[in-house]
Amino acid sequence: MNWNNWIPLLVVISSLLPGLIIFSLAEDKVRTRVMLNLFGAFAKLALVGLMLWGVYQGYHYETRLPLLPNLDLVLRAGPLALLFVSLSTILWLVTTVYAIGYLEDSPHRSRFFGFFSLCVTATVGVALAGNLITFLVFYELLTLATYPLIVHRGTEEARLAGKTYLRYTVTGGALMLIGTVWLYSLTGTLEFTPRGILSNIGEQHYPALIIIFVMLIAGLGVKAALVPLHGWLPKAMIAPAPVSSLLHAVAVVKAGAFGIVRVVYDVFGVEFAAGLGVLTPLAWLAAFTILYGSLRALFQDDLKRRLAYSTISQVSYITLGVAIAGPIATIGGVVHLVHQGLMKITLFFCAGNLAETLGIHKISEMNGVGRRMPWTMAAFTIGAFGMIGAPPIAGFISKWYLGLGALNTGQSWVIVVLAGSSLFNAMYFLPILHRAWFMPSPESWPSEHHFGNKETAWALLLPPLVTAAMALAAGLLVTVPFSPLEWAKLISVREFYQP
Amino acid sequence: MVTQTAYLDIPWGIILILLPLVGAMFCFLFPRKVKVLGLITNIGITMSVFGLGWQLLEQGIYRHSVGGWGAPLGIELYADGLSMLMLTTTALVGFAISIYSTSYFNQTLAVRFWPIWLCLLAALNALFLSADIFNLYVTLELLGLSAVALTALTGSKEALTGAMRYLLATLLASLAYLFGVVLLYHSFGSVDLTVLAETIKASPAVWAAMGLMGTGLLLKTALFPLHFWLPPAHGSAPAPVSALLSALVVKASFYILIRLWFTLFEPLMDGDGVETLLGLLGSAAILWGSVQALRQSRLKLLIAYSTVAQIGYLFLIFPLATSVGSVAWNGVAYLIISHALAKSAMFLSAGNLLHYGGHDRIADLDRVVQRLPLTAAAFGLAGVSIMGLPPSGGFIGKWLLLEAALANSRWDLVAVIILGGLLAAAYVFKVIGHTFTQAPVTHEAKSVSASMEWAALLLAVGAILLGFLYVPILSILEISEIAITSGGGL
Numbered sequence: 001m002n003w004n005n006w007i008p009l010l011v012v013i014s015s016l017l018p019g020l021i022i023f024s025l026a027e028d029k030v031r032t033r034v035m036l037n038l039f040g041a042f043a044k045l046a047l048v049g050l051m052l053w054g055v056y057q058g059y060h061y062e063t064r065l066p067l068l069p070n071l072d073l074v075l076r077a078g079p080l081a082l083l084f085v086s087l088s089t090i091l092w093l094v095t096t097v098y099a100i101g102y103l104e105d106s107p108h109r110s111r112f113f114g115f116f117s118l119c120v121t122a123t124v125g126v127a128l129a130g131n132l133i134t135f136l137v138f139y140e141l142l143t144l145a146t147y148p149l150i151v152h153r154g155t156e157e158a159r160l161a162g163k164t165y166l167r168y169t170v171t172g173g174a175l176m177l178i179g180t181v182w183l184y185s186l187t188g189t190l191e192f193t194p195r196g197i198l199s200n201i202g203e204q205h206y207p208a209l210i211i212i213f214v215m216l217i218a219g220l221g222v223k224a225a226l227v228p229l230h231g232w233l234p235k236a237m238i239a240p241a242p243v244s245s246l247l248h249a250v251a252v253v254k255a256g257a258f259g260i261v262r263v264v265y266d267v268f269g270v271e272f273a274a275g276l277g278v279l280t281p282l283a284w285l286a287a288f289t290i291l292y293g294s295l296r297a298l299f300q301d302d303l304k305r306r307l308a309y310s311t312i313s314q315v316s317y318i319t320l321g322v323a324i325a326g327p328i329a330t331i332g333g334v335v336h337l338v339h340q341g342l343m344k345i346t347l348f349f350c351a352g353n354l355a356e357t358l359g360i361h362k363i364s365e366m367n368g369v370g371r372r373m374p375w376t377m378a379a380f381t382i383g384a385f386g387m388i389g390a391p392p393i394a395g396f397i398s399k400w401y402l403g404l405g406a407l408n409t410g411q412s413w414v415i416v417v418l419a420g421s422s423l424f425n426a427m428y429f430l431p432i433l434h435r436a437w438f439m440p441s442p443e444s445w446p447s448e449h450h451f452g453n454k455e456t457a458w459a460l461l462l463p464p465l466v467t468a469a470m471a472l473a474a475g476l477l478v479t480v481p482f483s484p485l486e487w488a489k490l491i492s493v494r495e496f497y498q499p
Numbered sequence: 500m501v502t503q504t505a506y507l508d509i510p511w512g513i514i515l516i517l518l519p520l521v522g523a524m525f526c527f528l529f530p531r532k533v534k535v536l537g538l539i540t541n542i543g544i545t546m547s548v549f550g551l552g553w554q555l556l557e558q559g560i561y562r563h564s565v566g567g568w569g570a571p572l573g574i575e576l577y578a579d580g581l582s583m584l585m586l587t588t589t590a591l592v593g594f595a596i597s598i599y600s601t602s603y604f605n606q607t608l609a610v611r612f613w614p615i616w617l618c619l620l621a622a623l624n625a626l627f628l629s630a631d632i633f634n635l636y637v638t639l640e641l642l643g644l645s646a647v648a649l650t651a652l653t654g655s656k657e658a659l660t661g662a663m664r665y666l667l668a669t670l671l672a673s674l675a676y677l678f679g680v681v682l683l684y685h686s687f688g689s690v691d692l693t694v695l696a697e698t699i700k701a702s703p704a705v706w707a708a709m710g711l712m713g714t715g716l717l718l719k720t721a722l723f724p725l726h727f728w729l730p731p732a733h734g735s736a737p738a739p740v741s742a743l744l745s746a747l748v749v750k751a752s753f754y755i756l757i758r759l760w761f762t763l764f765e766p767l768m769d770g771d772g773v774e775t776l777l778g779l780l781g782s783a784a785i786l787w788g789s790v791q792a793l794r795q796s797r798l799k800l801l802i803a804y805s806t807v808a809q810i811g812y813l814f815l816i817f818p819l820a821t822s823v824g825s826v827a828w829n830g831v832a833y834l835i836i837s838h839a840l841a842k843s844a845m846f847l848s849a850g851n852l853l854h855y856g857g858h859d860r861i862a863d864l865d866r867v868v869q870r871l872p873l874t875a876a877a878f879g880l881a882g883v884s885i886m887g888l889p890p891s892g893g894f895i896g897k898w899l900l901l902e903a904a905l906a907n908s909r910w911d912l913v914a915v916i917i918l919g920g921l922l923a924a925a926y927v928f929k930v931i932g933h934t935f936t937q938a939p940v941t942h943e944a945k946s947v948s949a950s951m952e953w954a955a956l957l958l959a960v961g962a963i964l965l966g967f968l969y970v971p972i973l974s975i976l977e978i979s980e981i982a983i984t985s986g987g988g989l
Contacts, residue, residue: 023876066970068898073967111872137889144883147928154937162932170924173888174917181898185905 004054007047008075008128009063011085012121014044015092019117025110033113034100040117041093044124048089051077052482056490062130071190073137074130079491080334083484084127084258087338088250090470091345092120094463098349099242101459102356112152116242118145119251126255132180132190132267135259139176139223142255143169149243150236161235168222168232176219179212183267186212192262194495196269206276209268213278216263224256224319225312227289233312237304241352244304248311249345254337257318261334264322265496274325283323287417289316294424301362303351306428307344310387313421314340321402324414327492329405332398335488339386339394342471346383349464350376357456359447363432368441373455377436379468384429386471389422394474397485511551512563512576515586515624518543523617526610533613534601540617541590541597544624548590555583555978562630575691577630580978581832585627585754588836592746592843592958593620599847599954600739603854608737611652619645619743626751632680632712633690635755639676643669643719646748649740650732661731668728672718672752679712692762701767709764713773716759719752722777722814723784726807730791733803738850741799745806746843750835753813757831761823774817781814782915789922793929798849798859801926802842805885808919809838812900815912819903823979826906830899832976837884837892837965844881844958848874851947851955861930868934873952875934880959882927884966887920892965 018040125138293313321333386393406414522540651662788808819827856867
């Protein structure tokens with residue numbers, strides 16, 4: 001038996017199994033739960049590290065299990081899959097630490113961490129999926145696993161937010177299901193293949209293929225929060241901070257964006273899709289989403305809602321990079337998958353810290369908060385500047401490659417969108433920073449908790465510092481092997497534009 | 500120790516029919532020991548089913564002439580892949596429900612429940628093993644009567660009303676079916692399915708027989724608009740009974756229907772009028788049942804209407820399946836077993852909630868559901884399969900149906916399948932949404948025994964696991980006349 005064929009499956013199981021055990025744990029078994037969580041996270045990290053090294057050396061990791069006639073459940077660790085898997089694994093570990101601190105002494109923790117692990121399982125499955133049906137299976141599992149997290153607080157508002165979330169995602173999933181079956185009935189295969197699976201399709205099927213493309217993108221666009229399918233995202237902000245962090249940085253939103261990358265490159269093939277004429281509308285939609293999200297973010301006073309609209313805008317950079325359809329823009333889009341994750345999770349961790357420590361939920365309450373919580377706000381500042389695209393933070397790299405790629409393919413209008421979005425980003429992030437660092441603090445905070453001489457609990461403070469440092473490092477150390485950018489270049493060479 | 504060949508020679512089919520009858524008799528004789536007797540019988544049944552399965556895998560289609568008398572004169576038992584799947588489903592679901600029932604019923608009700616349930620089990624097994632239309636009638640009648648008796652078990656006013664309606668519907672249906680049998684016997688001089696398949700020719704008598712038998716079976720299967728008896732009966736019966744009725748009993752008449760259709764009538768048909776009609780009714784059932792389920796305020800009625808909708812899916816076999824073993828055929832077979840597991844899990848969970856909280860009003864379930872996490876999990880997992888979301892048996896079934904619908908360019912059916920799934924998601928999450936809301940404690944509740952919670956959960960987990968068992972299930976399903984074309988029995 002070749003062990004390499006089981007590693008992808010083990011990566012999935014390394015969070016599934018702890019999750020299932022956690023469900024059965026009594027509420028007060030804190031230590032066991034923490035141990036299980038951390039054990040799963042580190043096991044996954046080790047396995048992913050092994051595969052990263054292996055794939056770099058040219059090894060092949062693939063698990064294949066029968067699912068349907070002629071359709072297998074395939075988990076395959078290619079470079080692109082590993083990029084997303086690594087991101088999820090690292091951020092899962094960090095978020096788990098954060099969630100342990102954040103949810104201390106709150107009810108239903110076994111339920112929470114159980115579904116949290118399931119959520120990561122589904123994300124990793126989405127990342128490793130080697131064909132469209134496997135992708136669909138885990139994509140739907142993700143919907144089911146995140147729903148309990150969104151409604152976790154159990155208020156009426158949370159229940160309604162969950163309902164909205166399901167309306168969008170289940171409908172999107174249904175569209176995707178039709179698209180997938182239809183595609184299968186035309187091609188007889190759903191395997192993710194470099195340059196797509198459609199090269200042998202007759203021209204009479206092109207109209208059908210366009211509809212299939214629209215259906216798949218609609219299904220994925222719901223999770224990727226493409227306007228006008230984004231309505232659920234700001235409402236889902238009702239979820240606890242660790243959930244929002246994971247939702248925005250890794251799990252749901254990214255699964256959608258990642259799916260769009262997969263569909264464009266490995267199902268349709270980018271040249272074929274461009275030939276169908278479906279990429280330009282997609283690029284326009286992404287551009288519109290980028291501007292619309294930024295514009296809406298400007299007018300939010302609730303910090304988490306502002307960040308939510310910022311996510312809508314930022315995630316579409318990935319879609320935009322894909323839809324521009326050139327090697328350089330693709331590198332920009334794919335690397336943004338990681339960069340946006342690192343920066344956005346930092347921002348959400350910080351927002352959670354403000355809410356937990358000082359009871360601050362609104363931007364108008366943030367005056368002088370930098371002096372009360374300097375470390376948290378330092379991390380926030382790095383994240384915010386990264387979002388704006390200031391060098392040398394990670395966000396700059398993404399925007400640089402996107403812009404360069406657009407110019408390379410002669411689509412200079414993208415530069416205008418990028419510049420406009422950066423301007424908006426600055427307009428909604430800089431005032432926050434100004435308030436936090438330069439305005440005088442109020443006499444008392446809305447609801448202050450003290451943690452000795454520290455600004456907040458360790459478990460809450462460390463995660464944003466770590467992720468902020470990673471966002472900075474991803475921008476500074478771009479040429480180091482295994483940096484996100486280098487890996488994205490590897491993906492572009494090996495998977496998308498392989499000779 | 501029994502050697503392997505001896506094990507293969509045991510007439511497992513006969514045991515499957517006689518064992519529950521003997522068990523039922525012992526239950527009458529020793530009313531104090533009903534639970535033990537019932538459980539032992541169920542264990543025996545499960546083992547016999549595996550014995551039969553082994554025989555089937557080793558030797559192909561199973562035929563056994565009772566008392567050595569062959570087809571035209573004596574009773575012949577017959578089992579192919581589909582029968583085997585139905586028998587296995589019956590045994591496993593029945594076993595879980597039996598475990599549940601040992602805790603659910605108090606002694607007074609248990610004394611009534613067990614003998615009737617074992618009779619019902621005998622009827623189901625005999626039905627799935629029958630190869631002639633008259634035996635099918637006998638088993639159908641026994642099945643209907645035991646089912647009605649179980650519905651009326653508690654003797655409450657509501658239960659009696661439901662049971663009465665059910666009784667009238669089932670008697671009428673059996674009568675119609677019997678007329679059809681008489682017509683066929685009169686025309687062709689045989690009731691054996693294999694013989695009939697060879698001799699049957701299109702004639703007015705055959706069409707009349709088809710109409711009568713078909714209508715009778717549709718009524719028993721509760722296809723829209725003949726479903727009127729199902730919600731009150733399934734909604735008012737005790738939970739394990741509702742589970743049995745929804746999971747197994749309605750499937751039995753559907754099983755006869757597809758047997759008759761694909762062996763006797765389909766080869767005679769010129770146009771596709773019947774297929775179209777049944778497809779339309781099935782689609783209507785999916786939409787109507789789902790909408791009705793969504794509108795219910797009581798959990799058990801919601802689940803009962805969901806059954807009406809899910810039965811609709813089964814009828815898509817008529818417009819979509821061209822032959823035994825085609826994609827749609829496999830899809831429907833898959834839906835039958837996954838629905839059996841998921842729906843029984845749902846009814847058992849509902850029983851737990853009802854038992855714990857004393858009511859099944861969905862809007863007030865909050866606190867109840869939260870006290871029973873295993874039950875909530877069971878309902879949720881079963882819901883995943885009912886919605887047809889992956890990974891679950893329901894997903895595989897729906898995928899295959901969608902594949903068949905697309906291959907035939909039946910966009911209307913694609914739309915119905917998808918819409919039915921969305922509506923199912925709506926009514927399942929209508930319940931699940933309350934699992935997470937906070938609710939104050941209102942009154943002290945009765946505790947639910949672990950076996951009741953686990954029985955529901957295991958069934959639901961089974962429905963999920965079916966999503967990964969396509970290969971073995973298909974290999975069993977493939978044991979049919981098509982695969983092995985060696986002639987008849989002895």
